[in-house]
Amino acid sequence: xxxxxxxxxxxxxxxxxxxxxxxxxxxxxxxxxxxxxxxxxxxxxxxxxxxxxxxxxxxxxxxxxxxxxxxxxxxxxxxxxxxxxxxxxxxxxxxxxxxxxxxxxxxxxxxxxxxxxxxxxxxxxxxxxxxxxxxxxxxxxxxxxxxxxxxxxxxxxxxxxxxxxxxxxxxxxxxxxxxxxxxxxxxxxxxxxxxxxxxxxxxxxxxxxxxxxxxxxxxxxxxxxxxxxxxxxxxxxxxxxxxxxxxxxxxxxxxxxxxxxxxxxxxxxxxxxxxxxxxxxxxxxxxxxxxxxxxxxxxxxxxxxxxxxxxxxxxxxxxxxxxxxxxxxxxxxxxxxxxxxxxxxxxxxxxxxxxxxxxxxxxxxxxxxxxxxxxxxxxxxxxxxxxxxxxxxxxxxxxxxxxxxxxxxxxxxxxxxxxxxxxxxxxxxxxxxxxxxxxxxxxxxxxxxxxxxxxxxxxxxxxxxxxxxxxxxxxxxxxxxxxxxxxxxxxxxxxxxxxxxxxxxxxxxxxxxx
Numbered sequence: 001x002x003x004x005x006x007x008x009x010x011x012x013x014x015x016x017x018x019x020x021x022x023x024x025x026x027x028x029x030x031x032x033x034x035x036x037x038x039x040x041x042x043x044x045x046x047x048x049x050x051x052x053x054x055x056x057x058x059x060x061x062x063x064x065x066x067x068x069x070x071x072x073x074x075x076x077x078x079x080x081x082x083x084x085x086x087x088x089x090x091x092x093x094x095x096x097x098x099x100x101x102x103x104x105x106x107x108x109x110x111x112x113x114x115x116x117x118x119x120x121x122x123x124x125x126x127x128x129x130x131x132x133x134x135x136x137x138x139x140x141x142x143x144x145x146x147x148x149x150x151x152x153x154x155x156x157x158x159x160x161x162x163x164x165x166x167x168x169x170x171x172x173x174x175x176x177x178x179x180x181x182x183x184x185x186x187x188x189x190x191x192x193x194x195x196x197x198x199x200x201x202x203x204x205x206x207x208x209x210x211x212x213x214x215x216x217x218x219x220x221x222x223x224x225x226x227x228x229x230x231x232x233x234x235x236x237x238x239x240x241x242x243x244x245x246x247x248x249x250x251x252x253x254x255x256x257x258x259x260x261x262x263x264x265x266x267x268x269x270x271x272x273x274x275x276x277x278x279x280x281x282x283x284x285x286x287x288x289x290x291x292x293x294x295x296x297x298x299x300x301x302x303x304x305x306x307x308x309x310x311x312x313x314x315x316x317x318x319x320x321x322x323x324x325x326x327x328x329x330x331x332x333x334x335x336x337x338x339x340x341x342x343x344x345x346x347x348x349x350x351x352x353x354x355x356x357x358x359x360x361x362x363x364x365x366x367x368x369x370x371x372x373x374x375x376x377x378x379x380x381x382x383x384x385x386x387x388x389x390x391x392x393x394x395x396x397x398x399x400x401x402x403x404x405x406x407x408x409x410x411x412x413x414x415x416x417x418x419x420x421x422x423x424x425x426x427x428x429x430x431x432x433x434x435x436x437x438x439x440x441x442x443x444x445x446x447x448x449x450x451x452x453x454x455x456x457x458x459x460x461x462x463x464x465x466x467x468x469x470x471x472x473x474x475x476x477x478x479x480x481x482x483x484x485x486x487x488x489x490x491x492x493x494x495x496x497x498x499x500x501x502x503x504x505x506x507x508x509x510x511x512x513x514x
Contacts, residue, residue, distance in 0.1 A: 011365035026066025034074015043214035096304035114378035124317025144457035180448025217428020254306035261310030269318025283311035
């Protein structure tokens with residue numbers, strides 16, 4: 001009963017005219033950001049973060065969270081209409097969404113995606129309401145050794161499970177740690193890598209790095225690929241199109257996919273380092289494997305769109321669990337949210353739900369209300385948002401660059417930070433061009449100070465001995481999990497090879513003609 005009481009209090013705290021307006025504005029802005037090709041939740045959050053200055057912490061966090069899950073759906077519109085995912089998490093939506101649009105079923109596809117997002121978001125909000133308190137209670141017993149290993153585990157998961165090239169993923173993480181060392185040494189008080197600049201004494205601020213990597217970096221990459229020369233294809237999705245609503249058959253085929261994607265997406269999203277991209281791709285693979293008609297996938301199968309969409313949005317709720325209870329961001333988007341918490345003097349972690357219950361439960365409660373707003377805006381404003389896909393990149397690109405510059409300068413009024421933002425934009429472009437991961441860099445930048453602090457504290461506790469990680473039960477369990485995560489690619493490869501050999505031996509030998 002205490003759970004429901006806290007949840008009702010959280011919803012009650014959000015149901016004020018100001019917070020409801022901020023919630024609706026966040027959902028709307030998130031969808032706009034998601035619709036614009038080249039942007040995504042991470043870039044949108046980084047660019048819009050300065051807009052929340054001057055708001056109270058609860059309203060600001062509620063608005064940014066609404067931008068987060070609003071943008072998760074917004075990318076689906078371009079994925080379906082023009083085969084251009086707004087960000088990596090909606091790549092799986094192009095597999096069957098775009099073929100549906102080419103068949104003249106763009107409107108039913110977008111409506112089904114909206115319904116799947118609503119169901120998955122609601123399921124995710126329910127699961128986070130149930131999972132967050134016990135997770136926070138368990139994490140309250142964590143000391144510096146456990147927190148350090150959790151950081152290592154999250155970054156290792158990001159490198160091993162998500163990245164295509166583990167070496168490049170590790171390099172990206174090390175670059176993030178390198179940027180995190182700029183400033184004052186927390187142990188001895190000496191300046192590190194400041195090069196005599198007083199503006200770098202407090203370290204490199206997260207905001208210019210995030211805006212540069214995700215905003216400017218995406219713009220440069222799109223220019224490099226000739227995006228300013230492309231003419232986007234546009235499909236009519238108004239109420240006068242062939243059929244606006246999905247058929248009864250569509251709902252029947254997609255019902256199981258939505259349920260499976262919602263649960264799978266939440267638990268994958270709750271895994272630090274995994275995120276919505278992995279969840280959506282896993283959901284697509286699951287739906288194709290359990291389908292009675294797998295040959296239809298890739299040609300316009302509605303479950304092939306509904307499942308990944310559900311997983312995508314449920315993962316955004318799941319990613320809130322490690323953020324709120326451990327202070328560990330599981331993705332680049334939640335890393336921006338973590339930076340927002342820290343800007344308002346709030347420390348996500350085991351004590352947040354005890355020390356700031358109104359904010360924590362208000363954020364969870366806003367997810368219920370936000371999903372209702374999201375599905376209403378999705379269904380009735382689909383034609384409006386789809387028309388934004390027609391905006392030429394040669395117009396969109398300069399607007400985004402101006403917004404990035406103004407947003408960065410408005411934080412501290414520092415020209416140095418604007419320069420850092422543009423430098424990180426070039427870095428983000430180079431990283432994408434050569435296969436490195438800007439998301440891994442951002443997460444390492446945010447977690448770097450925590451990793452350094454907890455490792456120093458662990459060494460102080462043990463008198464400089466690493467035995468402290470072996471003498472505590474929880475840290476010992478985490479140490480056992482780390483090599484298992486590192487061995488996952490090898491295990492997966494061996495399993496695939498064994499299955500391939502088994503299929504080869506079971507397949508009949510072709511007989512030649514005589």
